[in-house]
Amino acid sequence: MANPAERKLLDPSELGTKEYWEKAYARELDNNTASASDEGTIWFDENGAEEAVVKLLDELEEDGHIRRAGEGASSFLDLGTGNGHMLFTLRGGEEGDGEEGWEGGMVGVDYSRASVELARKVAVQRGLQGEPVGFEEWDLLEQEPGSWAGEGGFGVVLDKGTFDAISLMPQAEGAAHSCETYRRKVEPLVGAGGFLVVTSCNWTKEELLSWLAPEGGENEMEFFCDAKYPSFTFGGQTGQSIVTVAFRRKEAGR
Numbered sequence: 726m727a728n729p730a731e732r733k734l735l736d737p738s739e740l741g742t743k744e745y746w747e748k749a750y751a752r753e754l755d756n757n758t759a760s761a762s763d764e765g766t767i768w769f770d771e772n773g774a775e776e777a778v779v780k781l782l783d784e785l786e787e788d789g790h791i792r793r794a795g796e797g798a799s800s801f802l803d804l805g806t807g808n809g810h811m812l813f814t815l816r817g818g819e820e821g822d823g824e825e826g827w828e829g830g831m832v833g834v835d836y837s838r839a840s841v842e843l844a845r846k847v848a849v850q851r852g853l854q855g856e857p858v859g860f861e862e863w864d865l866l867e868q869e870p871g872s873w874a875g876e877g878g879f880g881v882v883l884d885k886g887t888f889d890a891i892s893l894m895p896q897a898e899g900a901a902h903s904c905e906t907y908r909r910k911v912e913p914l915v916g917a918g919g920f921l922v923v924t925s926c927n928w929t930k931e932e933l934l935s936w937l938a939p940e941g942g943e944n945e946m947e948f949f950c951d952a953k954y955p956s957f958t959f960g961g962q963t964g965q966s967i968v969t970v971a972f973r974r975k976e977a978g979r
Contacts, residue, residue: 732935734902735927741893743836750839753808757846764847765808768886772967774924775814775885777952781922781971782815782827782881784950790973791880791920798829799880802914804865805887806833809844812858813851829880831857832873836864866891866906870914878916878974885924888936892927904936912945915974921946924969933970949973 739745753765767775785791791799803812812833817826835841844860861873865887894903915921923933930951938946952969 733932734896735892737895738893741890741895746835746837746890747839750807750837750843754839754843754846757843761850764810764850765843767810768807769924769926769967772926772954774967774969775811777954777969778811778883778885778922778924779814781950781952781969785920785971790918792829794828799827799919800829800875801827801831802874802879802882803831803833804882804884804911805890806835806844806860807840808847809833809858809860810847811883811885813847813853816853816858831859832879833858833860834863834865834873835860836862836867838862865910866903874914878914878919880916880919882911882915882919882921884911884922886926888923888933889925889927908937908944908946912974915946915972917974917976919974920949921972921974922969923972924952924967926967928968930968930970933968937970938972945974946972947975 750765753763756763757765769775782791786793786799793799801812801815803809806812812831815827816831833841833844835844841860841862848858848860859873861871863871863873888904888907891903891907896902911921921937923937925933928936934948938944938948949971951971954967954969
């Protein structure tokens with residue numbers, strides 16, 4: 726695992742700015758207004774990321790680590806929810822009918838107001854507005870969690886590209902890196918024994934471990950498992966263009 730002092734840092738990009746995402750989701754909101762069938766972009770769709778995350782969660786459920794339904798069904802928080810598609814997929818079926826879906830409470834958060842408006846609109850179109858799946862505007866790095874966070878944390882916290890975007894933000898000289906702030910802010914949102922599932926196209930598995938489960942200190946997260954994607958070989962090196970890593974928050978006394 727990389728020493729924190731040796732971590733690779735990414736150059737800032739417009740993908741790390743709120744302005745970029747507000748404009749992007751405003752366009753998608755306009756597109757949905759023109760045609761309700763246009764629900765917006767499914768991030769990492771070309772890599773099969775949602776399918777890989779769903780399979781990973783199914784395996785965690787089969788092994789008894791999380792619960793799909795009934796009393797004590799696992800709750801979900803989706804960081805950087807975008808159009809909410811990840812939660813709609815988990816709720817069950819392409820039309821969100823709940824068949825074979827996850828029944829616990831679900832909240833999607835995003836710092837883009839247009840994103841939240843779009844996700845809420847799509848939820849209404851799918852008949853999932855209100856209690857089953859909720860969406861809230863929240864700036865992870867700048868604000869404290871709202872009442873939507875409840876107490877005790879979520880069973881599963883999902884991140885499909887949000888850590889990537891945060892790692893592309895401009896960094897203030899002398900301030901803590903935004904990726905470090907992310908870890909401190911997200912850890913309390915994961916319930917004891919719960920999972921943080923991060924999908925990234927900017928970082929390798931080892932780099933995600935260095936940022937989110939660093940050795941030593943008072944870190945509360947630990948590597949649990951990762952999803953499997955097709956690998957490629959180029960120039961004698963084997964790798965993959967995307968990773969999904971599941972971290973587990975340590976339980977009290979560990």
